[in-house]
Amino acid sequence: MSESTPLTGDMPKEDFRRFGHEIVDWIADYFERMETLPVLSQNAPHALTDALPKSAPPEGESFSQIFGDVDNLILPAVTHWNHPNFHGLFSTSTSSVGVFGEMLAAAFDMKAMLWRTSPASTELEPVVLDWLRQMTGLPEDFHGLIYDTASISTLHAIAMARERLNLKIRENGMSGRTDLPLLRVYCSEQTHSSIDKAVILLGLGRKSLVKIPVNERFEMDAEALREAIRDDLSAGHAPLCVVATVGTTSTTSVDPIDRIADICRRNHVFLHVDAAYAGSAAIVPEFQSYFKGWERADSIVMNPHKWLFTPFDLSVLYVRDLDLLKRTFSLVAEYLRVTEEVQNQMDYGIQLGRRFRSLKLWFVMRYFGQEGLIARIREHCRLARLFAGWVDDAADFETLAPVKFALVCFRAVPPGVADPDALNERLMNAVNASGAAYLSHTKLDDRFTLRLSVGSIRVEERHLQKVWDLLNETLKTLL
Amino acid sequence: MSESTPLTGDMPKEDFRRFGHEIVDWIADYFERMETLPVLSQNAPHALTDALPKSAPPEGESFSQIFGDVDNLILPAVTHWNHPNFHGLFSTSTSSVGVFGEMLAAAFDMKAMLWRTSPASTELEPVVLDWLRQMTGLPEDFHGLIYDTASISTLHAIAMARERLNLKIRENGMSGRTDLPLLRVYCSEQTHSSIDKAVILLGLGRKSLVKIPVNERFEMDAEALREAIRDDLSAGHAPLCVVATVGTTSTTSVDPIDRIADICRRNHVFLHVDAAYAGSAAIVPEFQSYFKGWERADSIVMNPHKWLFTPFDLSVLYVRDLDLLKRTFSLVAEYLRVTEEVQNQMDYGIQLGRRFRSLKLWFVMRYFGQEGLIARIREHCRLARLFAGWVDDAADFETLAPVKFALVCFRAVPPGVADPDALNERLMNAVNASGAAYLSHTKLDDRFTLRLSVGSIRVEERHLQKVWDLLNETLKTLL
Numbered sequence: 001m002s003e004s005t006p007l008t009g010d011m012p013k014e015d016f017r018r019f020g021h022e023i024v025d026w027i028a029d030y031f032e033r034m035e036t037l038p039v040l041s042q043n044a045p046h047a048l049t050d051a052l053p054k055s056a057p058p059e060g061e062s063f064s065q066i067f068g069d070v071d072n073l074i075l076p077a078v079t080h081w082n083h084p085n086f087h088g089l090f091s092t093s094t095s096s097v098g099v100f101g102e103m104l105a106a107a108f109d110m111k112a113m114l115w116r117t118s119p120a121s122t123e124l125e126p127v128v129l130d131w132l133r134q135m136t137g138l139p140e141d142f143h144g145l146i147y148d149t150a151s152i153s154t155l156h157a158i159a160m161a162r163e164r165l166n167l168k169i170r171e172n173g174m175s176g177r178t179d180l181p182l183l184r185v186y187c188s189e190q191t192h193s194s195i196d197k198a199v200i201l202l203g204l205g206r207k208s209l210v211k212i213p214v215n216e217r218f219e220m221d222a223e224a225l226r227e228a229i230r231d232d233l234s235a236g237h238a239p240l241c242v243v244a245t246v247g248t249t250s251t252t253s254v255d256p257i258d259r260i261a262d263i264c265r266r267n268h269v270f271l272h273v274d275a276a277y278a279g280s281a282a283i284v285p286e287f288q289s290y291f292k293g294w295e296r297a298d299s300i301v302m303n304p305h306k307w308l309f310t311p312f313d314l315s316v317l318y319v320r321d322l323d324l325l326k327r328t329f330s331l332v333a334e335y336l337r338v339t340e341e342v343q344n345q346m347d348y349g350i351q352l353g354r355r356f357r358s359l360k361l362w363f364v365m366r367y368f369g370q371e372g373l374i375a376r377i378r379e380h381c382r383l384a385r386l387f388a389g390w391v392d393d394a395a396d397f398e399t400l401a402p403v404k405f406a407l408v409c410f411r412a413v414p415p416g417v418a419d420p421d422a423l424n425e426r427l428m429n430a431v432n433a434s435g436a437a438y439l440s441h442t443k444l445d446d447r448f449t450l451r452l453s454v455g456s457i458r459v460e461e462r463h464l465q466k467v468w469d470l471l472n473e474t475l476k477t478l479l
Numbered sequence: 480m481s482e483s484t485p486l487t488g489d490m491p492k493e494d495f496r497r498f499g500h501e502i503v504d505w506i507a508d509y510f511e512r513m514e515t516l517p518v519l520s521q522n523a524p525h526a527l528t529d530a531l532p533k534s535a536p537p538e539g540e541s542f543s544q545i546f547g548d549v550d551n552l553i554l555p556a557v558t559h560w561n562h563p564n565f566h567g568l569f570s571t572s573t574s575s576v577g578v579f580g581e582m583l584a585a586a587f588d589m590k591a592m593l594w595r596t597s598p599a600s601t602e603l604e605p606v607v608l609d610w611l612r613q614m615t616g617l618p619e620d621f622h623g624l625i626y627d628t629a630s631i632s633t634l635h636a637i638a639m640a641r642e643r644l645n646l647k648i649r650e651n652g653m654s655g656r657t658d659l660p661l662l663r664v665y666c667s668e669q670t671h672s673s674i675d676k677a678v679i680l681l682g683l684g685r686k687s688l689v690k691i692p693v694n695e696r697f698e699m700d701a702e703a704l705r706e707a708i709r710d711d712l713s714a715g716h717a718p719l720c721v722v723a724t725v726g727t728t729s730t731t732s733v734d735p736i737d738r739i740a741d742i743c744r745r746n747h748v749f750l751h752v753d754a755a756y757a758g759s760a761a762i763v764p765e766f767q768s769y770f771k772g773w774e775r776a777d778s779i780v781m782n783p784h785k786w787l788f789t790p791f792d793l794s795v796l797y798v799r800d801l802d803l804l805k806r807t808f809s810l811v812a813e814y815l816r817v818t819e820e821v822q823n824q825m826d827y828g829i830q831l832g833r834r835f836r837s838l839k840l841w842f843v844m845r846y847f848g849q850e851g852l853i854a855r856i857r858e859h860c861r862l863a864r865l866f867a868g869w870v871d872d873a874a875d876f877e878t879l880a881p882v883k884f885a886l887v888c889f890r891a892v893p894p895g896v897a898d899p900d901a902l903n904e905r906l907m908n909a910v911n912a913s914g915a916a917y918l919s920h921t922k923l924d925d926r927f928t929l930r931l932s933v934g935s936i937r938v939e940e941r942h943l944q945k946v947w948d949l950l951n952e953t954l955k956t957l958l
Contacts, residue, residue, distance in 0.1 A: 007850070007851060007854035007855070007858075008854065008855060008858055008939070009936060009937065009939075010510070010574050010575050010788075010936045010937060011574065011575040011576060011846070013507060013510065013511055015575070016503075016506075016507050016510065016575040017503065017504065017507045019575075019579065020503030020504075020506065020507065020575075020578075020579070020582075021500055021503055023503075023579055023582050023583065024495075024496065024499030024500055024502075024503055024582075025496065025499075026583075027495075027499065027582065027583070027586040028492060028495050028496045028499065030586060031489070031492065031495065031586075032492055040595060040596075041595070041598045041599070043598050045594065045598070045821045046602070047598075047602075048598060048599060048602040048603065048606075049602045049605075049606060052602075052603070052606045054609075055610055055613055056610035056611075056613070056614060056844045056845070056848065056849050057844075057848045057849065058848055058849050058850055059848040059849075059850055059851070060845070060846055060847050060848035060850070060851045061845045061846060061848065063576065063579075063846055066576075066842060066845045066846060067579075070583065074603070074838070077598040077599035077602060077603075078587055078589065078598075078599045079589065079595065079596050079597055079598065080587075081587070081588050081589050081590065081596070082586075082587075082588055088596070089590075089592075089596065092588070092590070093588060094585060094586070094588040095489050095490065096489050096490040096494070096495040096498075096499075097490060097542065097545075098585065098588075099499075099582065099585045099586055100498065100499070100502055100542075100546075102581055102582065102584075102585035103499075103502050103503075103506065103581065103582050103585070104502065104505075104506070104549065105581075106573060106577065106578045106581035106582070106790045107506040107509060107510070107561075107573070107578055108557055108559075108560070108561075109560050109561055109571070109572060109573040109577075109790045109791055110557065110558065110560050110791075111560065111568075111571070111791050113568075115524065116519060116520070116558065117519075117558050117560070117567070117568065118557075118558055119520045119522050119526075119527060119556040119557075119558065120520070120527060120553050120556035120557045123525070123526075123527040123528045123531075123556060124527065124531070124553070124556075126528075127527075127528055127531045130533075131534055131535035132535075134534055134535070135535060148627055148830065149830045149831065149832060150831075151829050151830050151831050152829065155680075155829065159680055162682075168684075169682060169684060170679050170684065170685065171684055171685050171686055172684045172686050173653075173661075173662070173678070173682055173683045173684020173685075173686055173687045174652075174653035174654050174659075174682045174684070175653050175659045175660065175661050175682075175683060175684075175687065175717075176659060176660055176661025176662070177659075178657045180653075180654045180655060180656075181654065181655055182652075182654055182655025183652070183654040183655070193810045193811075193831070194829075194831060196810050197808060197810060197829050198829075199652070200649050200807075200808070200810075201634075201638060201680065201681065201829055202680065202681070202682050203641075203648060203652055203653045203681050203682025203683070204652040204653075204654060204682070205647075205648060205649060205650055205651045205652020205653070205654075206649065206650050206652075207650055207651045207652055208652045208654065237655065238654075309489075311585045311588045312588055312589075312590050312832065312834055313832070313834055328679075329676060329679070331672045331675050331676060331679075332672075342524045350630050350631065350634065350673075350677075350680055351627065351628045351630050351631065352628065352629075352630050352672070352673060353628060353791060353792070355791055355792055359553070362545075363545060365535045365536075366535070366536055366539070366540045366545045367490070367539055367540060367542055367545060368539050369535070369536045369537055369538040369539035369540065370536065370537050370538075371486070371537055371538055372486060372538070372539045375486035375487065376486070376487060379486075379487055457488065457489045458488065458489060460487070460488075
């Protein structure tokens with residue numbers, strides 16, 4: 001055992017100060033030299049695994065030694081999500097104040113379950129989420145709750161829908177019964193795979209999930225939805241929930257929420273809106289039209305950890321019927337019984353304890369202010385449109401979907417290429433292998449499609465120029 | 480907009496350094512003056528809410544101003560989980576190196592879904608969890624996965640059990656079917672409420688949950704379990720899963736795992752062991768006997784965020800059949816399809832993205848080493864037994880459950896008191912209101928029972944002496 005790690009207690013306080021300062025400086029340097037690092041880790045698979053000891057050290061090690069391995073072992077294995085040329089999946093990034101929020105939340109280390117064990121988290125969360133609700137233009141009867149991920153938020157939404165059916169599934173379950181109709185959930189072919197996972201987990205099965213076709217802009221065909229619900233009703237099935245999306249993952253297409261809300265209302269079907277990515281854009285006045293109708297949803301998910309500069313994880317579920325959410329989950333064991341007339345966060349979800357996540361979002365909203373957040377998201381959308389313009393103007397490239405927010409779907413189509421899918425896959429792999437930028441892909445109408453997402457708080461026009469030049473140069477070398 | 484918050488980009492780098500250092504010093508001071516702060520927040524309900532503005536600021540605020548409000552508004556609303564006299568629920572606390580891990584994880588802000596987007600997290604996690612597996616004495620065929628909370632880990636375990644039944648529930652669901660038997664899950668009356676929530680969410684219903692009685696030491700009656708399964712089989716029901724606990728929440732009692740494992744094996748029932756709290760104690764050689772038989776489980780949950788000095792959240796699920804877990808959840812959308820021959824963490828659970836949680840556990844295990852971790856847990860258990868000895872020796876108090884780990888269940892029983900339940904509730908409330916210590920309660924055999932948990936990395940014998948003196952003095956004033 002080294003001198004610095006006695007057999008009881010924590011690190012000596014002077015070491016905490018010393019190494020804490022070193023880590024802050026390390027992070028500051030990391031943010032500053034980010035662009036000199038390869039976006040995608042250049043490690044081969046198993047390289048980190050092979051470099052690590054097979055067992056924990058019997059005696060404690062000095063923190064200097066451990067911290068040195070962050071540089072030696074961890075950093076080369078990191079794909080830099082904060083890099084301004086991370087354009088894959090959805091480009092997300094943390095702000096500096098977001099890191100500050102996580103530092104303090106880790107120090108408090110509270111588990112928000114009962115009000116009394118965490119008044120700060122229990123009370124800050126609804127206030128901050130009401131700020132966000134106002135900024136997105138949602139009406140007052142939406143109540144926000146923070147979960148970890150959109151997958152979990154959506155799981156809660158569909159669980160609420162199931163509870164609302166009044167089929168006593170909470171008490172009696174679904175197995176061993178002969179009185180239950182087939183329950184049906186509707187989403188489009190472009191909906192995120194988290195919906196599939198939710199219906200599996202909830203015991204509804206993939207069969208319950210009806211995938212409605214999309215139009216040429218990848219938007220749910222509302223008429224096909226109407227017909228699917230009508231057919232299911234005729235067949236004696238029970239429509240449970242529609243999941244509509246503002247900003248799908250492949251293309252950021254926008255389902256016709258207003259028409260879908262009409263259909264849901266007429267048929268008494270629960271409407272959940274997945275705005276995990278694009279919800280942040282609702283704070284920008286000129287994008288409000290994309291969200292028309294979402295104010296009539298029963299629940300909405302949006303992820304500040306995606307596009308509001310808040311470190312992962314922080315997903316927000318807005319629900320209209322908070323009592324329904326409580327009825328779906330609340331269970332109070334004696335050791336959790338208290339007498340205060342307060343909300344206890346444990347009553348609103350599957351997780352008993354919750355991290356103090358609202359702190360970092362509070363920091364972000366205050367530090368940037370409404371105007372600062374709007375300006376940043378607006379700028380990302382401008383950069384994406386600028387890039388799409390370059391693509392449209394180039395003879396060798398084409399866009400493959402409308403640019404609604406800050407994602408461009410495109411591909412190379414140089415004349416005389418027999419297999420454009422293979423070419424574009426090689427193009428993407430070459431760009432990614434360079435370390436200079438990271439793009440991901442999807443398939444649209446069976447075509448291999450490149451995706452460029454703009455979302456880092458550090459992104460500037462020069463970064464888009466860089467990746468555009470790289471694409472053109474790489475394409476030349478491939479032809 | 481203040482000068483420090485321009486309309487694009489992040490905080491100026493010199494501000495990040497300056498405020499980052501200030502926060503480190505603030506946390507250092509916080510840890511050092513912890514004992515001068517009231518354990519339970521002395522705020523009245525809604526005090527923080529009322530002190531906060533109703534809307535987000537239109538323009539950004541300086542971070543000095545925001546940070547000032549951490550002292551002014553947040554700190555008074557914090558219940559200090561790290562306080563050495565936090566003895567309520569389970570006493571948990573973060574170590575300094577745990578905070579360091581969270582700082583760096585927040586800075587990397589990776590979302591571990593695909594190996595390529597997060598090789599560091601994807602590879603460090605199984606290595607660190609194998610270190611922990613070795614320390615707990617579990618055999619090599621257990622594979623660990625990190626989730627956020629025990630509620631989610633257990634949810635995954637029971638979902639795996641459901642999938643293993645081969646009833647095509649993943650594909651066909653449970654609604655609208657007439658061919659499914661009633662599925663049954665078994666746990667004891669002392670099992671954590673997260674099991675109830677899991678069966679609700681999974682669509683099994685509370686009816687599916689059979690609560691087996693416990694003996695006078697609050698341990699599951701294995702014979703009653705055997706009979707319950709036998710009766711269910713006779714009735715045509717399908718036993719799905721048994722949840723046995725090592726270290727129940729009320730009393731830290733230990734179910735007879737070895738006998739339960741025999742019953743599960745004989746009946747081909749999935750065995751999940753909830754060691755969320757006590758699992759950490761498996762690293763201490765003299766406690767190994769409490770865990771006898773858990774090596775025959777199908778899955779085990781243990782929470783390093785409870786008793787391994789790792790900040791919340793970090794729960795570990797060990798499973799024997801990793802392929803079964805993958806079959807339960809894996810779904811790959813095109814935009815997530817990759818060609819590397821690697822594990823992708825998104826395939827093993829409901830959440831698509833995961834935080835880089837293994838980093839903080841790696842820090843903890845290296846900094847303290849195996850010996851340091853064992854010594855700390857051993858010391859907590861010694862302190863709990865010491866306190867229980869004081870209780871047993873005192874005329875006015877009695878213990879109400881065996882002290883297996885580091886929790887003491889007790890109550891005041893001064894002679895001549897008509898209503899000991901009311902007295903003990905008043906005693907607990909008076910101690911908690913003093914701010915000097917925090918105790919929680921449970922009900923055992925219908926008696927109001929005080930719970931004193933020892934688990935903070937900062938706890939010393941003098942803290943136990945303090946709370947014991949306080950209890951005795953407070954009892955005198957109440958009589």
